[in-house]
Amino acid sequence: MLYLEVLVTGASGFIAAHVVQQLLQEGYQVRGTVRSLKNPLKVDPLKKLGEATDNRLELVEADLLDADCWTNAVDGCDYVIHTASPFPLSTPSDENEIIKPAVDGTLNVLKACAGKVKRVVLTSSCAAVGIYVNGPDESLSEKDWTDEKHPAAIAYVKSKKLAEKAAWDYQKGLNDEQQFELATINPSLVLGPILTQQGGSSIDLLKRFLSGKDIGLPRICMCICDVRDVARAHVVAMTLPEAAGNRHIVSTGPMWLSEVGGILKEEFGPQGYKPTTRTVPDFTVKIGSWFVSEMKTYKSLLGKYVNYDNTRMREVLKIEPRPLKETICDMGYSLIEEGKVAKSKKYKGKTSS
Numbered sequence: 001m002l003y004l005e006v007l008v009t010g011a012s013g014f015i016a017a018h019v020v021q022q023l024l025q026e027g028y029q030v031r032g033t034v035r036s037l038k039n040p041l042k043v044d045p046l047k048k049l050g051e052a053t054d055n056r057l058e059l060v061e062a063d064l065l066d067a068d069c070w071t072n073a074v075d076g077c078d079y080v081i082h083t084a085s086p087f088p089l090s091t092p093s094d095e096n097e098i099i100k101p102a103v104d105g106t107l108n109v110l111k112a113c114a115g116k117v118k119r120v121v122l123t124s125s126c127a128a129v130g131i132y133v134n135g136p137d138e139s140l141s142e143k144d145w146t147d148e149k150h151p152a153a154i155a156y157v158k159s160k161k162l163a164e165k166a167a168w169d170y171q172k173g174l175n176d177e178q179q180f181e182l183a184t185i186n187p188s189l190v191l192g193p194i195l196t197q198q199g200g201s202s203i204d205l206l207k208r209f210l211s212g213k214d215i216g217l218p219r220i221c222m223c224i225c226d227v228r229d230v231a232r233a234h235v236v237a238m239t240l241p242e243a244a245g246n247r248h249i250v251s252t253g254p255m256w257l258s259e260v261g262g263i264l265k266e267e268f269g270p271q272g273y274k275p276t277t278r279t280v281p282d283f284t285v286k287i288g289s290w291f292v293s294e295m296k297t298y299k300s301l302l303g304k305y306v307n308y309d310n311t312r313m314r315e316v317l318k319i320e321p322r323p324l325k326e327t328i329c330d331m332g333y334s335l336i337e338e339g340k341v342a343k344s345k346k347y348k349g350k351t352s353s
């Protein structure tokens with residue numbers, strides 16, 4: 001039997017591992033890139049996914065900043081899902097540590113795809129769509145683009161906007177022989193169960209909630225989506241004719257951080273965890289921002305509302321978003337079961353379905 005082959009870049013990442021799993025389950029042959037094959041924490045869970053599906057997963061080493069490695073990585077693949085990009089929780093002093101691998105890395109991958117593959121699905125972000133809106137009646141859509149000069153556009157936000165823009169510009173400039181189709185997936189904050197032992201910003205965020213160490217939460221609103229829906233969106237957008245040439249927001253909906261804490265407290269409070277639900281006054285964050293660089297990011301988002309229109313996700317990709325309670329609780333249970341958060345004495349595990 002001849003399987004269609006898909007390259008997934010950054011295969012050991014939080015989102016990519018779910019993409020790899022769904023592709024394998026759908027019968028594809030998958031080649032995944034990792035920066036090092038020598039890290040068992042990142043590689044072993046992927047190998048298990050491959051072993052469970054007739055060894056249809058091959059892993060190869062590739063770095064975004066090494067332009068030469070991508071020709072071999074792409075060779076023989078019908079499709080490419082490009083998820084690899086730096087996603088740190090805090091911003092480094094030199095923004096180019098994030099922006100350069102995101103933009104140059106995306107172009108390195110796309111140049112290797114020219115004239116070779118049918119379609120590339122690029123993992124962009126809602127960060128490339130917009131940062132906040134004026135009130136609960138407004139939402140951002142695929143027509144919107146973040147202004148990277150906006151005061152709230154931290155290096156990560158810039159990296160996602162500039163990398164996605166570079167990808168569209170590059171693809172539009174290709175001649176007929178070099179052409180491939182391009183589609184982007186633009187997720188909001190992605191939460192949900194983990195498949196690998198890797199760290200990652202989404203994982204660190206929920207771990208921090210469950211640790212109960214924070215005295216309070218800034219008054220920040222975030223749009224959230226489920227990692228299983230995000231992975232599904234990549235797999236569907238890879239072959240769906242209507243997806244080519246389009247951006248696709250994947251978002252379930254908005255929530256204040258205190259509401260996320262509330263969901264975790266209701267579920268995990270009786271099981272010995274103390275997630276924070278208390279909102280700290282805005283002035284504490286403003287004062288904190290003088291001393292802690294992370295708080296500078298929070299300061300510009302205080303009290304701001306955000307929402308993204310998920311019509312294309314539901315009507316074109318035909319993905320109905322999972323309820324946020326399920327996403328958040330499943331992630332909490334998975335972090336505890338996988339040893340990322342210590343099991344408390346009162347821990348009972350997931351009882352409801």
Ligand code: NDP
Binds near residue numbers: 014036086187200
């Ligand atoms: P992870 O940090 O778990 O995964 C990022 C992946 O990118 C890792 O596999 C990492 O490899 C790889 N990577 C980073 N730098 C390089 C490099 N220089 N060369 C090769 N690979 C590199 O993050 P997520 O899974 O959360 O993010 C995946 C994608 O989704 C990113 O593009 C991110 O911007 C996007 N996204 C994520 C959201 C979220 O809330 N999680 C929301 C919206 C978009 P290594 O394991 O070697 O470090």
